[in-house]
Amino acid sequence: MVLKIDKSVVSVDWLFKNLDNQKLIIFDATILKVTAKKEVSSDEKQQIKGAFFFDIQKTFSDENAPFPNTVLSAKTFEVKAQQLGINQDSCIVVYDDLGIYSSPRVWWMFQLMGFTNIAVLDGGLPAWNSKNYPTEKPINHSPKKGNFIATYQSEKIKCTADVLSFIKSDSFLIADARSKGRFLATEPEPRNDVKGGRIPNSVSLPYSEIVENNLMKSEEDLRAVFNKINPKNKDFIFSCGSGITASVLALGAEIAGIKNHSVYDGSWTEWGITDGLPIENN
Template identity: 50%
Template sequence: MSSNSLPHPLVSSEWLHQNIDMPNLVILDATIKKATSEGDDYFKGLQIPKARFIDIKGNFSDSQSAMPNTLPSPKAFTEAAQALGINKDSKIIVYDRLGIYAAPRVWWMFRAMGHEHIAVLDGGLPAWISEGFKTEASKTKTYESGDFIANFQDEMVVGLEEVLQNITTKRHSVLDARSSGRFHGTAPEPRADVKGGHIPNSINLPYTELLQDGKMKQVEELRAIFKSLKLPNTPRIYSCGTGITACIIMLAAALTGFSDHAIYDGSWTEWGQAEHVPIAT
């Protein structure tokens, strides 16, 4: 039976299949290539029926920033969302071809722009296909302009200076979604001009620990993972390489009921190139 609301913030392929004709539903394909992989052409050329491609690295990133993937201005975000035919009352389901990778970034961006009617498809396109649901060839289309208007929630994003001050104030817990090797500087960064290591006092939580077979782990498992970190009762900041997989941690935390958190948008690509910041290994 169809519902007129989203079981926010994560939905199953079965739910989407049952509700794909829901009024005002918009399906977004957020696929990007992994920075740490050479391939990732899985299911290339296929999409969920009615899906629209959202270009994270194009018009949904700040073209003036030296850092990759950073959040565009509210004005630019509004224009890009309207061009995709997204409206104020759109109910958005976002997925990617890698399971769960870039889709949580889009979930966070829309929430940071004041749009809460958005959910991530658990397991993405691989789960959709494995459960026997139909696909179609990827299409490039133009859409009737939507009436979406961004309402920027500045508490959901932080910059380098705020993270730098936090090393002293410790008002926030900082969680880093990169691999243990990159966090400790024993594995190379995918970008040659970025130093290894991590933000002092930050805690390593590789995003892969939150996933199983391309899907998010069960809520009780996620709660146990966060509990094992022995975090203080403070707000959280999530970081990673370029602000993509940090959003996977945020999504996992949201599933456990946690909401006082933000993304360090420049993430390690910014910190690892900055000259005036400390680095731990």
């Protein structure tokens, strides 16, 4: 039976109700925060029953790129998605162990590749565990090759040259998902080779401000947050450290009904390393 998702997030109750649907694919997209001290050991790790691991950093990022979490080409993404058993009629739910952190990055990547029947599990594993819904030790899956086809949506992504050209634009607003301290350069960057500061004319919107108790804020509250920083209704460009939490802002904008938004893939890591780019830090 075809399973269609009409929202960008689904509840744990919805997922539990549809857990046995043959079209459903569940991805655990957990990654370690760049500021985290240690990983969960393999003996402690649990996944939602039937979930596959979606490896953002190794399998679904360009490891030959100079910056972390660089998106793959459409063709490479297509091949790797097929290897995970994804079909054109699949329904994907993606989550992470931290509630809302890395899972929106996977949601955004599939949006970039033209696949929209995907949602983030609101609250992630903590919300799932709060209901005592079934989990299991990670299992090595060998899925049958899928027929997923990527249809690249170039308007959803920006590169450094784009951002540089839009700094003084009346049509775009750059919103930064990093902490306020990193935005103001009063806190050090977690990567030693990255300068402190921010992109000129950007505004601060820490991703934590649109998440509450591991859940995305309501549509009404999200709309208020975005309208407050963007009263002129400019097109959003979302940035962060390396493209992960910028995707949380993209998810929030989508929930709020905002369609004109994109992610700066290199984000501050690329901007803060690249010589010759303007930086504000006071």
